[in-house]
Amino acid sequence: SSGINAEWPLRPGKIFLPTVDVRDVADAHISALTATDAAGKRIIVHSKNMWLKDIAMLVHDNFADQGYKIHTRDMPDWALAIAAKMSKSARFISNSIGKSITYDNTKMNTILGIEGREVGQAIIDMCYSMVELKLASKKGKYVSNVTYLDDTELSFDNILMF
Numbered sequence: 073s074s075g076i077n078a079e080w081p082l083r084p085g086k087i088f089l090p091t092v093d094v095r096d097v098a099d100a101h102i103s104a105l106t107a108t109d110a111a112g113k114r115i116i117v118h119s120k121n122m123w124l125k126d127i128a129m130l131v132h133d134n135f136a137d138q139g140y141k142i143h144t145r146d147m148p149d150w151a152l153a154i155a156a157k158m159s160k161s162a163r164f165i166s167n168s169i170g171k172s173i174t175y176d177n178t179k180m181n182t183i184l185g186i187e188g189r190e191v192g193q194a195i196i197d198m199c200y201s202m203v204e205l206k207l208a209s210k211k212g213k214y215v216s217n218v219t220y221l222d223d224t225e226l227s228f229d230n231i232l233m234f
Contacts, residue, residue, distance in 0.1 A: 084147050084165055087124040088172040092117055093194035096186055103184040110183050118175040119188035127195060134196050139211030 100117040104110040125146060132142035149169060155162035180186050197217075202208040204218050 083124060083128060083143055083145075084152050084169060086146070086149070086170045087165060087168055088121050088170075089124060089127065090118055090121050090173065090175060091127075091191045091194070092119045093189040093191065093197075095194075096188050099186055100180060100184050103186060107183055107185070113179065113183065115179040115183060116175050116177050117180050117184075117186070118177045119194075120191045121172060121174070122191065130192055130195055131199055135199060137213070138215060139213040 096119065097117050100115065104115065125144070128142055128144045131140075132144050135142060152162060152166050152169065156166035157163075177188070180188070199208070200217050203210050203214060204216065
C-alpha cells in the first residue's frame with residue numbers, strides 16, 4: 073500500500089520484480105490437484121519480470137487522475153546505500169539493485185495448462201482491491217472498477233473466511 077499511498081517520495085527504480093497474478097497462483101493450486109503429471113513436481117508459477125519503475129508508471133497512469141500521487145522518481149543508488157546502513161529492508165533492496173532473474177515457467181504452461189494473466193492488468197486489479205479492502209486510502213476522485221462484489225461488503229475478514 074505504500075506505493076499507492078505515496079508514503080515514499082522516491083523509490084528504487086532499478087529493482088527487477090518477478091510478478092504473477094494471485095488468481096493464477098490459485099488456478100495453479102487447483103490444476104496441480106487434478107493434473108496427473110504434476111505429482112511430485114515443483115512448478116514455478118510466474119508470469120513476467122518488471123522493473124519497479126515500470127510498475128510505478130503503470131500505477132501512476134491508471135490512478136493519478138483519481139487523486140493518487142504515485143512517485144515515479146528514482147531514488148539515487150547512493151541514497152539507498154546510506155539507507156541500507158540503517159534499515160534491514162533497505163539493505164535487502166540494495167542487494168537487488170540492477171539484478172535480474174529469469175524463471176522458467178514451462179511446467180506451469182505444459183503441465184498445469186496455465187498461460188497466466190496479463191501482468192499489467194493484474195497490478196491494476198491489485199491496486200483497486202487494496203483500496204476496496206481499505207489497505208490503501210480511498211481518494212475523493214476514486215472510481216471503483218471492482219465488479220465481483222455484488223451487494224456483499226468486501227472486508228479483509230470476509231476474504232479470510234473463504
